[in-house]
Amino acid sequence: MLFRKILVAGAMSLVATGAWASCAFENKVPLKSLSAAFEAWKAVTSAMAECGNFTAELDQEFREKQPAAFAANPALYQIGGVANSTMVPLLNAGTIRPLDEYVAKYGQQLKPNQLIKVDGKTYAIAMMVNNQHLMYRSDILEDLGIPVPKTWDDVLAAAEKIKAAGVVDYPLGGTFKTGWNLGEEFVNNYLGEGGEFFGPGNSPAINNEKGVRALEIMKAMTAYMDPEYLVSDSTYVQQQFQQGKIAMANLWASRAAAMDDPAESQVVGKVKMASAPMGSVRPASSLWWDGVVFATNMTEEQADAAFRVAMEGLDREMVEANNDVAVWLIEGYKPGPAAEGAIATANNGAVPYPASGPMGIMHTALGNGIADYLKGAKDASTTLADIEAAYLAAAREAGLVE
Amino acid sequence: MKFRTFAAFVAPSVVMMLLFIAFPLVSVLVQSFFVTQPVYDTVEVETCTPGFLGQICTTEEKSVPRRDENGRIVEVTRFVGLESYRNVIEPDRFWAAVKAHSWAAVQAIDFWKALRFTLMFTLVTLPLVVGLGLAIALAINNAAQAVRGPVIFVSLLPFIITPVIGALSINWLFRGDGILTAALEWWLQRDIAMFAQAWTIETLMVLYRVWHVAPFAAIVFYAGLQTVNQDSLESALIDGASRWQRLRFIVIPHLMPLIVFVAIIHLMDTYRVFEEIVGFSSQGHVISLQWLTYDYLKPDQAGNRSISRASASAMLTMIGIVIILIPLLRRTWRDHRRARA
Structure with missing residues (x-):
């Protein structure tokens, strides 16, 4: 139909x-x-x-x-x-x-x-290529005298100022919907920290400082996001932007054109694009x-x-x-x-999404497992250990791990 | 009826049931004891993908499935006994959590988290559905003849709506600043986020399911109300029984077999709760056993799916339904024997 x-x-x-x-x-x-x-x-x-x-x-x-x-x-x-x-x-x-x-x-x-x-x-x-990169309300940043954020620390500092000014409902948006979206957010941030997902023989290798740092960045962001972030997908974040409810988000390039669509958007011409915020090594994007x-x-x-x-x-x-x-x-x-x-994100050194059979399983395990950390039910290291265990169970069943 | 005639009438149905229920069930049972997987070779592969200006080439070791001369992936199937069941239930982690007296640790395991919600959902909605169904049935029964048709129609409406569509509608009504959340916020003068924590989502799910299923119970009870012995009711009235006493001692005992019937159907349906989880996209907060099976079965982007664990999880769900039905089935069995004796 x-x-x-x-x-x-x-x-x-x-x-x-x-x-x-x-x-x-x-x-x-x-x-x-x-x-x-x-x-x-x-x-x-x-x-x-x-x-x-x-x-x-x-x-x-x-x-x-x-x-x-x-x-x-x-x-x-x-x-x-x-x-x-x-x-x-x-x-x-x-x-x-x-x-x-x-x-x-x-x-x-x-x-x-x-x-x-x-x-x-x-x-x-x-x-075509697609990646997640920073979109921001240029009018709000100019009014408050905030330079365009380059790193996550900049983003969080800007979010704090925007929150204090109270000009939008929530300073940040994020595609944190449990499942594929949430998994992708971790992948972006973990790549931004320079992390590798697998060791020899497809063994999982995310339970390390870089993984913890990636989780901490995500958690820090949630403080400035709509509390219903675990159900917000790309379309929802796009709409939050279009309705003037958020000021910044690391959102898909394929959603950029919609910001200036006068039929849907109340913020035509006000949303500008910049590179994905830098992690410790690369932009937090793939x-x-x-x-x-x-x-x-x-x-x-x-x-x-x-x-x-x-x-x-x-x-x-x-x-x-x-x-x-x-x-x-x-x-x-x-x-x-x-x-x-x-383009800025690619030029800043973002790497391709590391697609592979094991990565498919890892992405699912991440998407299902991270919510517990963000909700505060587990600490970062336990969360990553549990995700690795979930990955191993599925990868063994698929024959990818001995 | 001659046996041949009987067999001719029944045969198509038996064949269908064998073909579409019994054989698949046996197949799922068998699959839950086996694991089928491709044979992987580790080879070095160079992959080139587009950057924005130039290509990015990476060489790394990848697991590539072996293919036979016809180009088909070589697969091996081996017997693993109860391993898939263990992978679903995770008994070691469960006992460790129980010994540590940590409810949070138990709830960190998918199966037990799903079981907790599924049982809560099933057992909380049951009395609500029966109670509300009875109330609606009595209301219809006491309505004037002229309005009875429209009242029946209106009270049946929720039952007609496709469950997934209904759940999605509720989702949109309450999501973000949806109409009903906005109304609640205006009324209570505070900010409300219905999808930000588990208990509000679970409450919405319970309310939605009761709203959706109560009409079914109501229509069954309404049919039963038509056969209540009017003589008994009249004598009770003459003896001075109140409305409540007539309901308690005449109507409800008369409806009991129907109440048991509705309860059995409801338990079977509700234990397989699924639409609410998908419709409310609640998997970050709340999951159910049926959703867990679906999650195992759903291929990820690289095409992997966990058929064996999905089979094990499906069998466990079936076992769960049987266990939960035992008290009601025993009651029906007892009544049956008493009636014959």
């Missing part, structure tokens, strides 16, 4: 803008894609659809379907949309194919940066990419057509029509003010 609505919405925006030149070739092979459902994927799949014989399935729960759908022979989808972490199960199962010959044939416009390589072979074509992969289980003819259609979706015209929807990696992208934070 939702999918159909999105298709209709996609088709309507196509009619409405009409700015895109139609596809360079006419596609005769029926093709299907499965990807996440955020704005950038709508833009890309709508552009692919111009080639004809193409249906897109946009589904936020795509990762639950993708491994099985790609393992089928023939695969149920020829084109898949993935990110760092969701490529792992497909790569492990060998259900996505190497792309070097197609890149040589049809991919002249691709930048080297877009080719996701594993052991020298290209397995995915990236289209770099993500989104891109397309192609099924192993399809005919050569299908693979050829699928790659060409995807290239049409990832071309300059699509980017020019949707410049501010994402931080694109595609030729023709002009970074606007909304992308400043994402």
Whole structure:
């Protein structure tokens, strides 16, 4: 139902803008894609659809379907949309194919940066990057004479001043929803402290000073956040910003454009972007990419057509029509003010999200385990030890740890 | 009825039950004693991913599943006995916590935390549902004939709403400065955050479940009220029994089999509480046994899921339901035998 609505919405925006030149070739092979459902994927799949014989399935729960759908022979989808972490199960199962010959044939416009390589072979074509970075209300910071925060200490000091001034409900917002979001916050801060997640043999290695420091930063933030932080996800934080309830947050770059959307936002032009606050070593953020992969289980003819259609979706015209929807990696992208934070974060040395099989388990264990510390039910070291124990139980069952 | 006719009528239902209930149950039981996992090789892998300007390449040791000549992941299945059950219940940690007399330590273990909430939820909502259901049934029964239809319709409404949708609606009404939280804040003149601590969330869950299920109890009791012996009621009236005494000594004993029936259904349903946890996104504060099974079963981003622990947890939930039903089933059994004797 939702999918159909999105298709209709996609088709309507196509009619409405009409700015895109139609596809360079006419596609005769029926093709299907499965990807996440955020704005950038709508833009890309709508552009692919111009080639004809193409249906897109946009589904936020795509990762639950993708491994099985790609393992089928023939695969149920020829084109898949993935990110760092969701490529792992497909790569492990060998259900996505190497792309070097197609890149040589049809991919002249691709930048080297877009080719996701594993052991020298290209397995995915990236289209955009995403990371969490600082967004702040420039008007409030200027009024109170606070410089743009660079480290967590700056952020906390600024939050204290904003709280004292009482200009917003809560100085800070945060994507602290128990589960994936909360796990990601720890990952960001732990990477910011320069931490490593695993020792030899996939053994967990987070119960150390860096882990404790990461937790302490998170706890310090909660003092300035909406007390219902354990249920607040990215959309909720975005809305808090748009409704003028918070002054700062380390939020996803893909949410930046929404701050200036006059239909939703009461703070148009007041939210500025900056690098994610620095931890002891790096910015407290991790770099993500989104891109397309192609099924192993399809005919050569299908693979050829699928790659060409995807290239049409990832071309300059699509980017020019949707410049501010994402931080694109595609030729023709002009970074606007909304992308400043994402770029600054990358330039300050943020590292890619360390996607892997064990990391999937670790992320889940973190997402489930950290709430107890933030609520004060456990101290930092016990929390990390319990998370390591939960990781070990799951990793043993998965066969990743002896 | 001839046996052949009987069998012909019953067979489709028996086949369906075997196919969709019995076999899956056996399969879950079997899976809970086995672990299936891929064979991993540790290899050095170079991965290149985009930075903003240039690529970032890292070389590190990764566990890569072995694949056979057909490209399928090689998996091994081994018998692990009760290990998955131990991993769910964590008996060692539990006993250590009990010996240390630390309730907090017991509640730090997922299974026991979930069990605590599930039992509380089940046992608190039961009397409320029965009581409220009876009250609604009596209200309908005493309503004038003309308004009875609309009253039945309105009181059934909560039962019609899809549970997840209902839970989400309550979530939105109370979340942040939702309408009802804002109203409470105005009334009490203080700041309120309903989703910031466990007890407020649990209270909302109990209220929601009672609101949602009481109509079912009410409609069953209302049907029962139609068959109360009017002669007994009249004689009680003549003997000067008060309204309360008539209810206590005539109506409730008459409804008892129905009350037991509603209680059994309610216990079975409520022990599997799940929609409230998801709808209220409460897992940071409150989890239930059914949610725990779901969490084991749900793949993470790298595609790992804990099928064996999920199976063990599902079996434990079933065992829990059987245990909690024993007193009521014994009562029904006794009544049954007495009726026959």
